Amino acid sequence: MAKKTEDDGQASKRHFAEDVGLTFEAEGMPRMAGRILGWLLVSETPHVALQDVAEILHASKGSISTMSRLLMRMGLIERVSLPGERRDYIRLKPGSWSEWFATEAVKIGALRQLAEHGLELLESKSSVSRDRLVEMRDLFAFLEQEYPVLLERWKKKRR
Amino acid sequence: MAKKTEDDGQASKRHFAEDVGLTFEAEGMPRMAGRILGWLLVSETPHVALQDVAEILHASKGSISTMSRLLMRMGLIERVSLPGERRDYIRLKPGSWSEWFATEAVKIGALRQLAEHGLELLESKSSVSRDRLVEMRDLFAFLEQEYPVLLERWKKKRR
DNA sequence: TAGTTTGTTTAGTCAAGATTGAACGAATTG
DNA sequence: CAATTCGTTCAATCTTGACTAAACAAACTA
Incomplete structure (x- = not known):
């Protein structure tokens, strides 16, 4: 059960992120941008570290960096920096x-x-x-x- | 003046078709499909022969054929066949x-x-x-x- | 039927752009 | 200051898919 809790339905959530990626791609946007967005939608934390996103989606830091900036230009996500924290975080932009x-x-x-x-x-x-x-x-x-x-x-x- | 009438503002109309092509492409659709649509919008005839479209847009018969079928799937244009006519025509679908x-x-x-x-x-x-x-x-x-x-x-x- | 004139299909080319990996710079920690 | 940990940038790779040209099929004409 401990394992189950740790996993936390990661597999199906990753699958969901993939779905959003495909939907995004169908609309003419980069698939990876959609994947990021999809993950943010189902990740049950207030914000997620860029690096974690790269790991979870099995993608390079580079594409996460580029695509998250694209999502920011689109106004869909925003950057969150915590005081005394090395990592950068992103989250869905309210509204x-x-x-x-x-x-x-x-x-x-x-x-x-x-x-x-x-x-x-x-x-x-x-x-x-x-x-x-x-x-x-x-x-x-x-x-x-x-x-x-x-x-x-x-x-x-x-x- | 005769030349002017024959030309009929072709240059600017072709440019317009190109514009629509770019707009289409920005929406994630093939540029050529947009060009066809654009040309139909400003061609002042009830319908246009596929082959003429190919000539005017300087495109191959193949791409015109493929892309016009795409536009048909999208419900934006429709085929017109005239009795005793060899060529196929297309036109914007009303509504x-x-x-x-x-x-x-x-x-x-x-x-x-x-x-x-x-x-x-x-x-x-x-x-x-x-x-x-x-x-x-x-x-x-x-x-x-x-x-x-x-x-x-x-x-x-x-x- | 043979010969045209069309649209379609298909294999191949090519360009665009998504993705990666490595080099880099900035900030942090010890 | 050296080492570490990030995000960013950039060159290179890889994939996708638009587009072409040529072969093909179908419909018409003489």
Whole structure:
């Protein structure tokens, strides 16, 4: 039983981290970044040392260093340094998912702009192609406007 | 002037297609698929022959074939065959953007499931890690529910 | 049927970028 | 100060997958 407690379901948790890695990769991000995120999600400590992450995921210190900095740029994790401690720690950033969602709105805005740019290139007023771009622009403009509203509603509901 | 009409702003349109290609690539999709989509967006004809796309984008028939089939799987374009015509044509699928948005909801659902799976792995009831996953699951569950509502509102507004 | 004109498939090339390992620098400890 | 323990950086490797070109298949034409 002592062994069981020490293990603490590591195997399945590592598997979970791998799952998140694959999901991340499917979204066009580095798999290792997803693995780190996945591990942080199920590690039952307030924060984790970079080095431990490398060991647990069987990865090099280098990739952990690089990918954790990527996750920081994305606003999903943050660094924690403890006084009188040599090691660096990372943890999930509280409220990071809302922040992630906010960046989705930005992406949507970029697509709206793209459609607008396309519209400028159409010289004929013919409805065929113009309609398509207008539909695209309108949808993304709509979403761009509604995403923040949605986010606000969720934040309110959360309390 | 004749030349100008024939050209029809091809240069800037090709540039636009390239832009969409880069945007697509940034989202983790093949650049060529984005280029095709981009060209369809600004080509002022109801449909375009596969072969013409290959020529205009300076790409091989092979990649156009493969990537247009990818775009079809994504529900963004569709094939058009004309009676007594040898060539195959493609065009943007009407209403494809709404469909695309619907698939976003599916992705969100996958993330909610991931969070749920993670929660199953936590044996301690300690709030530290559990809270994080609960927040994640709640947000995605919320979005999963609200996306279709949003879409419905847009469709209604559109008329 | 033979000859074209198309799209598809497949093997191969190539580039991008994820990952590693080693060298490095900074900070800490004895 | 020497030794240790970290994280970071960088060159090298390796893998993935986009893309091409050529062979192929299918549909049409004469």
